[in-house]
Amino acid sequence: MSTTPAVRGHRPIALTATGGIDRAAHHRLDEAWLAAAWSHPTTRCFVVSGGQALVEDTGDGRAELVTMPSFDAPLTEAHRYFLGIDEEGVRYFALQKDALPGRLDDAARPAGLREAGALLSERDAQLLVHAVALENWQRMHRFCSRCGKRTVIAAAGHIRRCPACGGEHYPRTDPAVIMLVTAPDGRVLLGRQVHWPKGRFSTLAGFVEPGESIEQAVVREAGEEAGVVIERVEYVASQPWPFPSSLMLGFVAHAASTEIRVDGEEIEEARWFSRAELRAAFASGEVLPPSGVSIAARLIELWYGEPLPVR
Numbered sequence: 001m002s003t004t005p006a007v008r009g010h011r012p013i014a015l016t017a018t019g020g021i022d023r024a025a026h027h028r029l030d031e032a033w034l035a036a037a038w039s040h041p042t043t044r045c046f047v048v049s050g051g052q053a054l055v056e057d058t059g060d061g062r063a064e065l066v067t068m069p070s071f072d073a074p075l076t077e078a079h080r081y082f083l084g085i086d087e088e089g090v091r092y093f094a095l096q097k098d099a100l101p102g103r104l105d106d107a108a109r110p111a112g113l114r115e116a117g118a119l120l121s122e123r124d125a126q127l128l129v130h131a132v133a134l135e136n137w138q139r140m141h142r143f144c145s146r147c148g149k150r151t152v153i154a155a156a157g158h159i160r161r162c163p164a165c166g167g168e169h170y171p172r173t174d175p176a177v178i179m180l181v182t183a184p185d186g187r188v189l190l191g192r193q194v195h196w197p198k199g200r201f202s203t204l205a206g207f208v209e210p211g212e213s214i215e216q217a218v219v220r221e222a223g224e225e226a227g228v229v230i231e232r233v234e235y236v237a238s239q240p241w242p243f244p245s246s247l248m249l250g251f252v253a254h255a256a257s258t259e260i261r262v263d264g265e266e267i268e269e270a271r272w273f274s275r276a277e278l279r280a281a282f283a284s285g286e287v288l289p290p291s292g293v294s295i296a297a298r299l300i301e302l303w304y305g306e307p308l309p310v311r
């Protein structure tokens, strides 16, 4: 049974399924339980390093996370994250290391969520997105934001504590909005960021600012980036996006008119597309569809009515 949120009957959104993993957060502070779980013979673990883990192609166009029993794991006491328990009672840990382990066979290859996120099973994608999000947070929060002293890992990777001032720091997630702007005539607005490769167009997006609601952020970002006036916003779905620590909140934003004025700084060009125009632009190669793993592709599909062509 799939637990992935689908966008109103369309394809599921990558990285959002629970994959049958119970995070079992109540065990994170129980050192005795964690030690027993770690040494249990059925426990599986994998190394996460720089946002990547080893994956293996399964021969049917899909891939699986390469996991190992804990007794085969490289030594790392300090950076062991407890990720949860699957439906068969298997406990999963990720080990944060400075490099991925070597393998005797050539079948395994390093991959990050962008490449492998849509190829992995829901379980493996969930394990990897949790591990990568924790790794990114751990690497960037080694010092206490209250007193500046070095912090130490706790709660199986889910807390950092400051021995100097007693501060406790929790993993942070930065909310960002991503919106498909639609015109009164049914067309959609796609923009090109300045640093994107030629031909790449996608939805508008931006970070939620302090003191702002996510609806306000949609209206502000659409105004800043493309000069469009939004009269109504509709929440669709969210997607964890740990690059390094975002949560993408997906919307359809209804514009009051088709007038646009791009900012030229973040967005270089923005264009309205009808379905026929977008289909023709995909076919001629003038427009490249967004990557399949991103919620941007699902938001566009929601309007487009069929899967986007694969890049």
Ligand SMILES: [Zn+2]
Residues within 6 Å of the ligand: 144, 145, 146, 147, 148, 149, 162, 163, 164, 165, 166, 167
């Ligand atoms: Zn401190």
